[in-house]
Amino acid sequence: MAPGGPEILLIVGIAILIFGAQKIPKLARSIGESTGEFKKGQAKVEQELEEIRPDTDLSADVNPDAGAAVDTETNS
Template structure:
């Protein structure tokens, strides 16, 4: 059985087309602001994920401590 990926990473020509569409939609002046806000949102998501993982680890270790007592 051969698995075919649903979404492939865009290559060079596809990236150029995507960038041209972005410039047309947002304008060249708005692209740095758009990239900055996207980066900030990704950073917030990463921090939230790490915080959730830490909370889950803490809760699991508390469960183990309670079970051992």
């Protein structure tokens, strides 16, 4: 659930009281730069994971009987 107009105004008002009107633009700029750096880092990690991910599925080699039918009947 996203905050609506009154909630955002309340948050901005509290931020102005806490940080002061002069520091709000610097704080917003810092948050924006941090978010951008985080997204760049996330994209880099995802790219590196794609590069090291093998092109073939090795799960069949690890467990060759994974797709085989299992006989659940018991001989009594």
